[in-house]
Structure formats: structure tokens, C-alpha cells
Amino acid sequence: xxxxxxxxxxxxxxxxxxxxxxxxxxxxxxxxxxxxxxxxxxxxxxxxxxxxxxxxxxxxxxxxxxxxxxxxxxxxxxxxxxxxxxxxxxxxxxxxxxxxxxxxxxxxxxxxxxxxxxxxxxxxxxxxxxxxxxxxxxxxxxxxxxxxxxxxxxxxxxxxxxxxxxxxxxxxxx
Amino acid sequence: xxxxxxxxxxxxxxxxxxxxxxxxxxxxxxxxxxxxxxxxxxxxxxxxxxxxxxxxxxxxxxxxxxxxxxxxxxxxxxxxxxxxxxxxxxxxxxxxxxxxxxxxxx
Numbered sequence: 190x191x192x193x194x195x196x197x198x199x200x201x202x203x204x205x206x207x208x209x210x211x212x213x214x215x216x217x218x219x220x221x222x223x224x225x226x227x228x229x230x231x232x233x234x235x236x237x238x239x240x241x242x243x244x245x246x247x248x249x250x251x252x253x254x255x256x257x258x259x260x261x262x263x264x265x266x267x268x269x270x271x272x273x274x275x276x277x278x279x280x281x282x283x284x285x286x287x288x289x290x291x292x293x294x295x296x297x298x299x300x301x302x303x304x305x306x307x308x309x310x311x312x313x314x315x316x317x318x319x320x321x322x323x324x325x326x327x328x329x330x331x332x333x334x335x336x337x338x339x340x341x342x343x344x345x346x347x348x349x350x351x352x353x354x355x356x357x358x359x360x361x362x363x
Numbered sequence: 364x365x366x367x368x369x370x371x372x373x374x375x376x377x378x379x380x381x382x383x384x385x386x387x388x389x390x391x392x393x394x395x396x397x398x399x400x401x402x403x404x405x406x407x408x409x410x411x412x413x414x415x416x417x418x419x420x421x422x423x424x425x426x427x428x429x430x431x432x433x434x435x436x437x438x439x440x441x442x443x444x445x446x447x448x449x450x451x452x453x454x455x456x457x458x459x460x461x462x463x464x465x466x467x468x469x
Contacts, residue, residue: 250455254456254457257420257421257456258420258456261419261420261421261436262419262420265419343396343418343419346396346397347397347420349397350397350457350459350460351457353459354457354458354459357458357459
């Protein structure tokens, strides 16, 4: 079928900064669970860095929203894998995401004040765009368990909201 | 059957009690997948709005410079509307979630 390689390619293009070695292959449910969970953990860590560093109340409020929502979604994900007796499986996509996030965190650690706020929020826009693209084009179409698929779809709705929120905060900072 | 006079007296009594109009209703707004539904509602002073949060996330119903209602995940929260006016509200945690309530005199 022609559709899947194109979707995988689109996801790859969107992911850009974090090359996905295995993205062309269809990830398994245990891998999808691991990728989704990792993506959430990364955003919570980025948010905690922002809460500690930023003095801008809109930026801090946004970061607190990220912690609250991503922790809630990940708690659901953990409950689901437990229920399904699935063990999330580490994979190249998760590793690439973690590596890219560590780089970004180091970059942000060197910035302060308005420069930090701008870089953090812009990265949040880019990151949510990237994760939403991957969810839409690769992870959701690849998920075979219906409950996992449904949780990913809920996640996509939530993260699309985050993307709009981040875009709004980014526009305010300018 | 109620006589007209009796009815008038009942109405007068209800009016004198003031705070709670006789036919106060509860209007439900469901929150699902990051949206208020229905997003636009019309109610009367004294009616109760009940937000039913079906999401796994906490939300709020907030009026800028006005009231603020917390609606925890999978929970319900409610509020009685006391003044006749129209307000736009949103979720503080997810500002792209928006709703509107038009409150008219009973």
C-alpha cells in the first residue's frame, strides 16, 4: 500500500531534528507506548526547568499546565499498559527523542530572562508540532490495540491545545 | 385546581423569597476532548450551571476578572448565576477552550 510509507515519511519530515531510525517501520504497541510516554516525560522535564528559571508569569503558568496535563496523560498511559499487561519497549525513536531533549535542555540552561523565555516557548511550539505530527501520521495509524489508539487520540487533542497555547504565549512574548 | 387568587399569592410569596425563583433549573455543560459543549448557553438568574468534566485532565471555567470554577478530572462542578449579563469564559489551563453564558432576568 502506498499510504503508509507516505505517512511515515511525513512523520519523519516533521520530526526533522530528531531523526527516527525506525520510523519507516511500523512501530509495535509496546514501542508506541514507550514513545508516547517518553515524549510526555520530556515535556514535563522541560516545564520543570522553565518553572525554576523563568520569571514571566505567562511562561510559568504555561509550564505548570504542561506538568499537570502530561503527568495526567502519562498516568493514564501507565494504567493502560498495566491493564493490558504490556511492557513498554525502548526503541530508537524514544532514544532519539531523549537525546534531542537533553541537547535542548543544555542549550536552555545557558540562557536567562527574556532569552530563555523566548527559546523555551519556541521550542515548545516546535516540539508539540513534532509530536502531534508523529501521533497523527505514524503512532495513531500504527496502534493496533483500540484502547491504546483511543488514548493516543485523546493525547493528540490535548497536545494540539498545548501547541495553540504555546503559539499564543510565543506571540505575546514578541 | 388553583384559583387565580391563590396563584397570585403563591407568586407573590415566591417573589418575596427573592433569592430562589420557583423554577430554577440546572443546565449541564459537558467537557470532553478539550471543549465545552454546548459552548454557548442561555440561562436565567438563579439557574445552576453544572460542568461535567469527562476528560482525564483538570479544567476551569474562568471569567477574566470575575469568577473561577475548578473542575477536576472526571468530576462535576457547579455554580449558581446571580446577575443578569453575558459573559465569555475560558479554561485557565487550556485557554483555547472557550464558552459563553447569557444570563437573563427570571
